[in-house]
Amino acid sequence: MSQDILVIIEHLRGQVTDTSYVMLAGAHQLSQSSGGGVVAVLLGHNAQKLASNLSADKVLYVDHPALAEFTFDAYQITLENLIKQQSPRAVIFGHSSIGMDIASGLSARLEFPVVSSCRTFTSEGKFISQICGGKIMAEGDLPAPTALITMVPGGYKAESGQSSQPPSVEIIAAPALGDLRVSLKQYIEPDTSDVDITKEKMLVSVGRGIQNKDNIELANDLAAALGCAVSASRPVVDQGWIPTTRLVGKSGKHVKPKIYLALGISGAPEHVEGMGDSEYIVAVNTDINAPIFNIAKYGTTVDMFDLLPVLTEKVKQAK
Amino acid sequence: MKIAVPVKFVPDLVEELTIDPGGTALDTTWLRLIISEFDDHAVEQAILVKEKNGGQVCVIMAEADGADDFLFTAAAKGADQLIKLTGDFSNVNNHALARAHAEVLKDLHPDLILTGVQAHNDLDGSIGPLLAEYLGMPYVGYVAGITIDGDKVIARKEYAGGLIAEIEVKLPAVLGIQAAEQPPRYVAYSKIRQVMSTAKIEEKPGSALSLEESIVVSRMFLPEVAERATMLEGSPDDVAAKLIAIFKEQGTL
Ligand SMILES: Cc1cc2nc3c(=O)[nH]c(=O)nc-3n(C[C@H](O)[C@H](O)[C@H](O)COP(=O)(O)OP(=O)(O)OC[C@H]3O[C@@H](n4cnc5c(N)ncnc54)[C@H](O)[C@@H]3O)c2cc1C
Numbered sequence: 001m002s003q004d005i006l007v008i009i010e011h012l013r014g015q016v017t018d019t020s021y022v023m024l025a026g027a028h029q030l031s032q033s034s035g036g037g038v039v040a041v042l043l044g045h046n047a048q049k050l051a052s053n054l055s056a057d058k059v060l061y062v063d064h065p066a067l068a069e070f071t072f073d074a075y076q077i078t079l080e081n082l083i084k085q086q087s088p089r090a091v092i093f094g095h096s097s098i099g100m101d102i103a104s105g106l107s108a109r110l111e112f113p114v115v116s117s118c119r120t121f122t123s124e125g126k127f128i129s130q131i132c133g134g135k136i137m138a139e140g141d142l143p144a145p146t147a148l149i150t151m152v153p154g155g156y157k158a159e160s161g162q163s164s165q166p167p168s169v170e171i172i173a174a175p176a177l178g179d180l181r182v183s184l185k186q187y188i189e190p191d192t193s194d195v196d197i198t199k200e201k202m203l204v205s206v207g208r209g210i211q212n213k214d215n216i217e218l219a220n221d222l223a224a225a226l227g228c229a230v231s232a233s234r235p236v237v238d239q240g241w242i243p244t245t246r247l248v249g250k251s252g253k254h255v256k257p258k259i260y261l262a263l264g265i266s267g268a269p270e271h272v273e274g275m276g277d278s279e280y281i282v283a284v285n286t287d288i289n290a291p292i293f294n295i296a297k298y299g300t301t302v303d304m305f306d307l308l309p310v311l312t313e314k315v316k317q318a319k
Numbered sequence: 320m321k322i323a324v325p326v327k328f329v330p331d332l333v334e335e336l337t338i339d340p341g342g343t344a345l346d347t348t349w350l351r352l353i354i355s356e357f358d359d360h361a362v363e364q365a366i367l368v369k370e371k372n373g374g375q376v377c378v379i380m381a382e383a384d385g386a387d388d389f390l391f392t393a394a395a396k397g398a399d400q401l402i403k404l405t406g407d408f409s410n411v412n413n414h415a416l417a418r419a420h421a422e423v424l425k426d427l428h429p430d431l432i433l434t435g436v437q438a439h440n441d442l443d444g445s446i447g448p449l450l451a452e453y454l455g456m457p458y459v460g461y462v463a464g465i466t467i468d469g470d471k472v473i474a475r476k477e478y479a480g481g482l483i484a485e486i487e488v489k490l491p492a493v494l495g496i497q498a499a500e501q502p503p504r505y506v507a508y509s510k511i512r513q514v515m516s517t518a519k520i521e522e523k524p525g526s527a528l529s530l531e532e533s534i535v536v537s538r539m540f541l542p543e544v545a546e547r548a549t550m551l552e553g554s555p556d557d558v559a560a561k562l563i564a565i566f567k568e569q570g571t572l
């Protein structure tokens with residue numbers, strides 16, 4: 001039993017994800033109250049170089065061809081063994097397409113509780129999770145002796161999890177990884193034929209509040225008048241009202257325009273992940289309690305259907 | 320192809336959420352529950368798979384206000400079997416809920432289990448990967464698109480930035496659905512009414528509802544905000560004028 005905090009590093013096609021650095025930053029905070037070290041866990045194949053800028057006291061590296069890219073079985077088997085061996089105070093996974101696939105199953109298998117959606121740790125080592133679309137925070141003691149955690153971004157800066165000092169790397173032997181039920185066939189690149197919303201100076205972004213496909217025209221008109229692009233939240237894209245290339249958020253693009261005009265977007269954490277760093281967020285939302293107002297610079301609860309025609313007209317006049 | 324879809328209800332985020340006087344849980348007095356959005360997509364995806372490949376869809380959920388209506392709606396959309404777990408699920412965590420589902424699912428021998436990738440109020444992991452572990456099946460989450468290929472399924476798994484991984488998974492398997500290939504369909508209320516008189520909801524007792532793995536919350540609160548938005552007040556005309564000024568100031572107009 002140690003007081004170390006393990007961080008399961010996530011990487012895709014040779015690049016460590018930003019979430020991994022955020023997890024390391026969180027682990028440093030947590031290690032202050034636990035009294036242990038921060039131990040990064042890197043699984044890969046010929047990937048040891050990915051350890052070079054991780055801010056950690058130590059990196060445990062496991063190499064195996066089956067670990068080259070993330071897949072369920074190979075990761076789960078490897079981590080089951082490794083967590084048992086290390087018996088750490090906590091294991092931090094991303095609340096992500098990688099971490100969420102394996103954290104819960106390992107919790108059931110190892111009989112260590114898992115805390116979901118943790119955003120920050122308090123100085124006493126309590127978790128604070130963000131739930132209900134960002135509307136509610138839940139705080140509590142980390143379960144003992146070992147807690148698994150899935151961590152959402154937003155609570156710590158990725159830079160705080162990076163270091164120019166390469167950490168020491170300890171090689172851990174891979175377990176037998178035969179007979180895997182899950183395999184990666186191929187990656188499919190995102191479509192790049194459409195406008196690149198990450199390059200726009202301003203975005204008019206529509207959420208579920210837009211109600212239907214016909215109303216998208218209202219946003220298109222405003223964007224045309226402003227000379228900028230329209231982007232969208234997930235439900236709008238899932239409905240097929242706006243192409244996936246315009247999706248902002250966790251599973252879409254990360255944008256940083258000068259002005260992000262959010263129309264009928266509630267500000268769920270998965271959306272904020274993709275636009276929280278915008279310079280000026282301006283939110284139009286009829287719900288005064290919408291979390292978007294917690295991150296917006298300016299807001300209004302005027303109904304967007306009353307606002308949009310007037311605003312578009314005024315923009316045209318102002319030109 | 321037998322497809323099982325375990326679903327659950329979550330608080331409706333459109334309503335105002337308040338904390339109960341104890342300060343550690345949501346106030347349930349006025350809480351409105353609705354189907355978890357991603358579970359709704361899982362039901363749709365299951366029906367799409369059935370329409371393409373044949374088979375049966377079984378929708379299963381723990382008893383709750385509105386559960387029967389949801390199950391009948393699923394039947395009207397094309398689900399063949401409806402199961403309701405009975406028992407006291409009021410404080411149950413995801414581990415226990417997954418165990419209760421697993422008990423029933425193992426007798427159904429599904430080839431494929433589809434469920435929402437997460438629910439917004441998950442605090443002890445998500446149902447999909449827990450079920451996979453309890454049933455000894457593989458799991459892949461963040462799935463938006465499925466192709467059945469004999470005794471395998473090809474799942475399109477989403478990563479950030481629009482990157483998709485095509486993952487091959489041996490059946491039986493559990494997939495966590497992010498989005499169905501088509502938005503969840505609507506069915507006319509008349510059709511639901513019709514189904515209500517013919518479809519049957521099977522009731523099975525929920526077992527292993529222990530609270531062991533619960534994450535104990537000592538304080539629940541609304542987000543503490545460093546600086547809330549400056550609110551622009553007035554008529555739509557006033558607000559538009561203020562927005563124009565902001566756009567100009569920032570050089571986007
Ligand atoms: C794994 C995962 C990944 C995800 N990835 C993404 C992602 O990349 N991007 C993303 O956006 N989401 C993502 N989501 C979904 C996310 O959780 C939310 O469901 C989604 O962001 C909500 O979109 P919304 O704000 O448009 O809709 P809602 O949350 O339904 O909000 C609609 C808002 O419109 C307001 N409104 C209604 N009518 C009006 C009106 N007339 N005028 C003004 N306001 C009005 C309402 O008050 C409400 O706040 C992901 C979820 C998961 C689980």
Ligand SMILES: Nc1ncnc2c1ncn2[C@@H]1O[C@H](COP(=O)(O)O)[C@@H](O)[C@H]1O
Pocket residue numbers: 392504505506507508
């Ligand atoms: N005909 C239907 N088909 C599918 N889902 C429905 C249908 N009617 C209602 N619902 C669902 O039930 C919720 C409440 O519906 P209602 O209160 O009837 O507007 C809606 O948000 C829908 O998700």
